[in-house]
Amino acid sequence: METKSKAHYFDQIQVLRGVAAIMVVFHHSIGSLKYYHQISNPFLDLIGFVGRFGVDFFFVLSGFIITISANGKYGTSNSLKNYIINRVIRIYIPYLPIGIVMFLLCHFLSQYSNGNRLISTLTSLTLIPDGNPALSVAWTLTFEMFFYIVFCISFLSKKAWNYFVVFWCVIIIYFNYIETNLFNQQNSFMKILLSTYNLEFILGYTLACLIITKVKIKPIFLWFSLLLFLSIFIFLKLKKIGYFYFDLNLIFVCVSFIIIYISILYDKKLNKKAIMMLIGNATYSIYLVHNPLQMIVIRMLPKINSQISSVLTLLLVILLSVGVGYLYSFIFEKNLISIIKAKLSL
Numbered sequence: 001m002e003t004k005s006k007a008h009y010f011d012q013i014q015v016l017r018g019v020a021a022i023m024v025v026f027h028h029s030i031g032s033l034k035y036y037h038q039i040s041n042p043f044l045d046l047i048g049f050v051g052r053f054g055v056d057f058f059f060v061l062s063g064f065i066i067t068i069s070a071n072g073k074y075g076t077s078n079s080l081k082n083y084i085i086n087r088v089i090r091i092y093i094p095y096l097p098i099g100i101v102m103f104l105l106c107h108f109l110s111q112y113s114n115g116n117r118l119i120s121t122l123t124s125l126t127l128i129p130d131g132n133p134a135l136s137v138a139w140t141l142t143f144e145m146f147f148y149i150v151f152c153i154s155f156l157s158k159k160a161w162n163y164f165v166v167f168w169c170v171i172i173i174y175f176n177y178i179e180t181n182l183f184n185q186q187n188s189f190m191k192i193l194l195s196t197y198n199l200e201f202i203l204g205y206t207l208a209c210l211i212i213t214k215v216k217i218k219p220i221f222l223w224f225s226l227l228l229f230l231s232i233f234i235f236l237k238l239k240k241i242g243y244f245y246f247d248l249n250l251i252f253v254c255v256s257f258i259i260i261y262i263s264i265l266y267d268k269k270l271n272k273k274a275i276m277m278l279i280g281n282a283t284y285s286i287y288l289v290h291n292p293l294q295m296i297v298i299r300m301l302p303k304i305n306s307q308i309s310s311v312l313t314l315l316l317v318i319l320l321s322v323g324v325g326y327l328y329s330f331i332f333e334k335n336l337i338s339i340i341k342a343k344l345s346l
Contacts, residue, residue, distance in 0.1 A: 012263035014280030027051030063204025103134040286325030
């Protein structure tokens, strides 16, 4: 595989991010249709089920992107400081306005909530793991921030980081699959540290290492592996078989791993104004705004009692989520972040 700059193969990855974002929107929207309108359709239920794995794809992609982004910056002046500041700005500037609004709404208008979640003030305002955030999808951001913090080790010593990754994998597997009762399940920090979701970040990190070190995997093996893991995933879903905890997630992240690798292998420059590129660039904002937006829209609609109405509602939610998310991205992810970075000389 030829050496490529990040920009050269991130076009395909941006498209994949856009697809994953739409998967998550479908997942939550179909759930809301079932909750508010008692709509149930086997095909839509299947789409909604698969859509939830968009989060797993994002975790793999996050581990990959953060590793690729850090490559070449090790040993440079203030590399660790700049890394931390950039990650904090990237996550919190778009999150905080929505997180604070959702916290206030949950606090003052709790009677309109469709769930009985106990909301943590600390987690809602800081993403520090201490309970449920007001913005429900923000639970994923607590994992993102945790991984970003742990990844700081690599700036201090890449060798120590690699040893830590191996040790981390071992203890995650040990406490989730061998001795499952040896740590306090109620401890928020331990739940994050030992979560199997961390394996998805680590898999993304591993993929980035393969790309950086120019390890070549034969295309025929990639396509065969992709077909194999997809077949296993479909078989387990259709047969409703569960062999071990988190099995479908881990199989899907293997699919994600291969898809990302293939997208890089078959590199192609894309039009920056293509719709999926625009969606991919606004993925984080779409992810932040879509859940409260889809719940409000679907809840306010007149009673839906047909499959056609369900499909039209899903299309409406997708268009609104993408449109509002793109505008929000333009304001907070681009303009405001650019202004802050300029002032900090980053």
